[in-house]
Amino acid sequence: MVAYIVLVLGLVLNGAVLSNGGKTSTFVRKVEKTIDMPLDSDVFRVPPGYNAPQQVHITQGDHIGKAVIVSWVTVDEPAGSSKVLYWSENSKQKKLAEGKLVTYRFFNYTSGYIHHCTITDLKFNTKYYYVVGIGHTERKFWFITPPEVGPDVSYTFGLIGDIGQTFDSNKTLTHYELNPQKGQTVLFVGDLSYADKYPNHDNVRWDTCGRFVERSVAYQPWIWTAGNHEIDFAPEIGETEPFKPYTKRYPVPYEASRSTAPFWYSIKRASAYIIVLASYSAYGKYTPQYIWLRDELPKVNRSETPWLIVLMHAPWYNSYNDHYMEGESMRVMFEPWFVKYKVDVVFSGHVHAYERSERVSNIAYSIVNGKCIPVRDQSAPVYITIGDGGNIEGLATNMSEPQPPYSAYRESSFGHAIFDIKNRTHAYYSWHRNEDRYAVEADSMWFFNRQ
Numbered sequence: 001m002v003a004y005i006v007l008v009l010g011l012v013l014n015g016a017v018l019s020n021g022g023k024t025s026t027f028v029r030k031v032e033k034t035i036d037m038p039l040d041s042d043v044f045r046v047p048p049g050y051n052a053p054q055q056v057h058i059t060q061g062d063h064i065g066k067a068v069i070v071s072w073v074t075v076d077e078p079a080g081s082s083k084v085l086y087w088s089e090n091s092k093q094k095k096l097a098e099g100k101l102v103t104y105r106f107f108n109y110t111s112g113y114i115h116h117c118t119i120t121d122l123k124f125n126t127k128y129y130y131v132v133g134i135g136h137t138e139r140k141f142w143f144i145t146p147p148e149v150g151p152d153v154s155y156t157f158g159l160i161g162d163i164g165q166t167f168d169s170n171k172t173l174t175h176y177e178l179n180p181q182k183g184q185t186v187l188f189v190g191d192l193s194y195a196d197k198y199p200n201h202d203n204v205r206w207d208t209c210g211r212f213v214e215r216s217v218a219y220q221p222w223i224w225t226a227g228n229h230e231i232d233f234a235p236e237i238g239e240t241e242p243f244k245p246y247t248k249r250y251p252v253p254y255e256a257s258r259s260t261a262p263f264w265y266s267i268k269r270a271s272a273y274i275i276v277l278a279s280y281s282a283y284g285k286y287t288p289q290y291i292w293l294r295d296e297l298p299k300v301n302r303s304e305t306p307w308l309i310v311l312m313h314a315p316w317y318n319s320y321n322d323h324y325m326e327g328e329s330m331r332v333m334f335e336p337w338f339v340k341y342k343v344d345v346v347f348s349g350h351v352h353a354y355e356r357s358e359r360v361s362n363i364a365y366s367i368v369n370g371k372c373i374p375v376r377d378q379s380a381p382v383y384i385t386i387g388d389g390g391n392i393e394g395l396a397t398n399m400s401e402p403q404p405p406y407s408a409y410r411e412s413s414f415g416h417a418i419f420d421i422k423n424r425t426h427a428y429y430s431w432h433r434n435e436d437r438y439a440v441e442a443d444s445m446w447f448f449n450r451q
C-alpha cells in the first residue's frame with residue numbers, strides 16, 4: 001500500500017514537472033512523397049547563350065559588409081574571364097573586378113568553370129548592378145549593400161535550412177521571396193543540394209541546385225553554413241577530400257575573421273554579429289575551431305552589434321527523434337560560453353521540422369553532481385531548428401513524448417523564418433509554414449535584447 005502511494009505520488013510529481021513542456025502544434029501537414037524536381041524542370045533551365053553564366057550567387061565578402069563575393073559557372077569555355085563589371089545605382093562610373101577560376105573532378109564528374117570574384121570598397125546601403133559573362137553572353141543582376149554597422153540599424157534576415165531541390169524546396173523559396181516582411185539576407189543553416197543522395201554523389205545535382213536558388217541568391221547574399229550533406233566524403237569511389245564540391249562552389253570570407261578554415265567564421269551585418277560554427281569539423285579542446293571561438297567571443301562589441309546570432313547545422317536542443325542528441329558533444333564544449341556571452345539566438349537545421357526552445361541552459365553538470373536537466377536561464381540563447389526547407393529526405397514527424405520543458409513550440413511542417421531587427425532593444429521573429437498564405441505567421445516571438 002505504501003509502495004502504491006509512493007508510486008502514485010511519483011507519477012503525479014513527474015507529471016507536474018513534465019507538464020511544463022511547450023506547445024506541439026496541432027497542425028498536421030498532409031503527408032506526401034517528397035521528390036526532387038526532374039532535371040527538365042523550368043527552375044533548372046540553363047540560361048540561353050554561348051557560355052552564359054549560370055548558378056550566379058553572392059555572399060558577404062569581408063567582415064563588415066563592404067565587399068561581396070560573386071560566383072558563377074560557365075560551361076563552354078573558361079575564356080570570357082572571371083571579371084565582374086559593377087556600378088552603383090547613382091553613378092555612371094563602371095568598375096571592373098578580376099576574379100579567379102576553379103574546376104574540380106568528383107569521381108566521373110567534371111565541373112564547369114567556376115568563377116569567384118570579390119568586389120570591394122563598396123558603399124554601405126547602396127544598390128549596385130553587376131554583370132557577369134563578359135566577352136560572351138552577359139547577364140546583369142543587382143544587390144543592395146547593408147547599412148553601416150551600428151547598434152540601432154534595422155535589418156531583416158531570412159532563415160532557411162536543409163532546402164534541397166524538391167517541389168517542397170521550391171515552395172519554401174517562393175514563400176520566402178513573397179513574404180511581405182522582405183528578408184534582405186538569408187542565413188542558411190546548411191544542407192543545400194543533397195547531391196549525395198544520388199549514385200556517386202552525382203554532382204550534376206550541385207549544378208541544378210545552383211540554378212534553382214539563383215533567383216534569390218544572385219540578388220541577396222546567403223550566409224553559408226556547412227551541413228552534413230556538404231561533406232561528400234565517399235571513400236568507396238575514391239573521394240576522400242571532405243567538402244570538396246561545397247568549398248569549390250561556395251566561398252566564404254573566413255579569413256576576414258581570422259578563421260583558418262571556411263567552416264567557421266564570423267561577419268558583422270547592420271546591428272548583428274553572426275558567428276557560423278561547424279558541426280562537422282573538430283571542436284574539442286585545443287582544436288582550431290575551439291581556439292578561434294574562444295578568442296572570437298570576447299571580441300564581439302555589443303554596444304556596436306547588440307545582436308549576437310550563431311548559426312550551426314546540428315541543433316543542441318532538439319526534441320524530435322531524428323538526429324536526437326547529435327549536437328550534444330558540441331553543446332558540452334561551447335554552451336558555457338554562449339551563456340556567458342549572452343548569445344541572443346542560435347539557428348540550426350539538420351532536423352527536417354521546426355522547433356523553438358525556451359531560454360534554457362544545461363551547464364551545471366559535472367561527472368559527480370548529476371545535474372543534467374536543462375533549466376530556465378535568462379542568459380541563455382533561444383534555440384531554433386529551421387531545417388524545414390523541404391529536401392528529398394522528407395519531414396521529421398517523430399517527436400519524443402511528452403514534449404520536454406525546454407521545447408516551447410514544435411511542428412512538423414516545411415517553412416522558413418524571418419528575424420527582423422528593429423533597433424538595439426527589439427527584434428521580431430516569425431516562422432512561416434508553406435501551407436499558409438504568404439503573410440501568415442505560424443509561430444512568433446519578440447526578442448528583447450538583454451545587453
Ligand SMILES: [Fe+2]
Binds near residue numbers: 162227349350
Ligand atoms: Fe543535415
